[in-house]
Amino acid sequence: MTKEEIIQQGQVAYKSSSLLNKNTMHYCPGCSHGVVHKLVAEVIEEMELGDKSVGVSPVGCGVFMYKYLDIDFQEAAHGRAAAVATAIKRVLPNHLVFTYQGDGDAAGIGTNETLHALNRGEGITIIFINNAIYGMTGGQMAPTTLLGQVTATSPYGREPAIHGYPLKLSEMAAMLEGTAYVTRQSVETVAAIKKTKKAIRKAFELSMEHKGSCLVEVVATCSSGWKLPPVKANEWMKENMFPYYPKGDLKDITKVQ
Ligand SMILES: Cc1ncc(C[n+]2csc(CCOP(=O)(O)OP(=O)(O)O)c2C)c(N)n1
Numbered sequence: 234m235t236k237e238e239i240i241q242q243g244q245v246a247y248k249s250s251s252l253l254n255k256n257t258m259h260y261c262p263g264c265s266h267g268v269v270h271k272l273v274a275e276v277i278e279e280m281e282l283g284d285k286s287v288g289v290s291p292v293g294c295g296v297f298m299y300k301y302l303d304i305d306f307q308e309a310a311h312g313r314a315a316a317v318a319t320a321i322k323r324v325l326p327n328h329l330v331f332t333y334q335g336d337g338d339a340a341g342i343g344t345n346e347t348l349h350a351l352n353r354g355e356g357i358t359i360i361f362i363n364n365a366i367y368g369m370t371g372g373q374m375a376p377t378t379l380l381g382q383v384t385a386t387s388p389y390g391r392e393p394a395i396h397g398y399p400l401k402l403s404e405m406a407a408m409l410e411g412t413a414y415v416t417r418q419s420v421e422t423v424a425a426i427k428k429t430k431k432a433i434r435k436a437f438e439l440s441m442e443h444k445g446s447c448l449v450e451v452v453a454t455c456s457s458g459w460k461l462p463p464v465k466a467n468e469w470m471k472e473n474m475f476p477y478y479p480k481g482d483l484k485d486i487t488k489v490q
């Protein structure tokens with residue numbers, strides 16, 4: 234029986250977003266990127282913004298996001314997505330404009346663009362996938378790599394005396410006047426996925442209302458880069474990433490008295 238026939242018979246409650254096309258995603262087993270793509274597609278569909286959205290895809294494993302979502306997309310050079318999104322939002326102020334970036338992209342080569350776009354309150358949302366590594370290029374140390382974490386370029390583990398400390402981009406963003414909503418979430422359980430979806434929805438709504446810039450960080454796994462099978466990668470993330478990158482809202486202007 235085909236998936237369509239099963240759905241017609243009402244045997245499954247889940248139906249994927251019509252904005253997610255049939256292209257097979259290139260992600261490794263256990264990778265968080267595909268789950269977040271799905272959430273972005275669902276939120277845009279539910280907000281009925283399919284023909285009023287522009288995504289900016291990064292250089293990094295998320296580079297092909299434009300192949301999987303049937304909305305308008307612009308590819309940006311490595312780290313430049315927030316600057317590109319700024320231009321698009323200024324030309325199309327009533328469109329939903331968001332970037333989708335890894336930690337190397339948004340918090341490494343693009344730190345400058347990211348922080349200044351957030352600080353200018355551009356009305357864009359940055360979806361920031363923090364897997365603590367340069368996944369696409371073979372697992373090199375990223376700004377967000379944890380202390381002691383072994384990567385291709387820190388074979389003895391990240392040492393503060395040599396490599397400095399892991400960068401907390403969301404904490405920095407929450408301090409900026411221009412941000413409206415800054416949150417840190419994850420997608421390793423159904424409950425966490427639901428929370429991340431709500432966070433993306435809130436960020437997109439505030440962006441559409443021109444309330445400022447929004448940052449949704451998703452603490453994520455990279456089985457290939459971490460050299461761990463998917464289940465173990467989730468465990469490693471919970472044990473090591475969550476204490477350093479605690480989940481929850483860091484700033485929410487809708488809750489300010
Ligand atoms: C200007 C420039 N410098 C370096 C690279 C090589 N490069 C491609 S992707 C990448 C890092 C990707 O890591 P991240 O942004 O964390 O995304 P991930 O693959 O982990 O999702 C780097 C350094 C490049 N493509 N362009």
Ligand SMILES: [Mg+2]
Nearest residue numbers: 335336366368
């Ligand atoms: Mg990364």
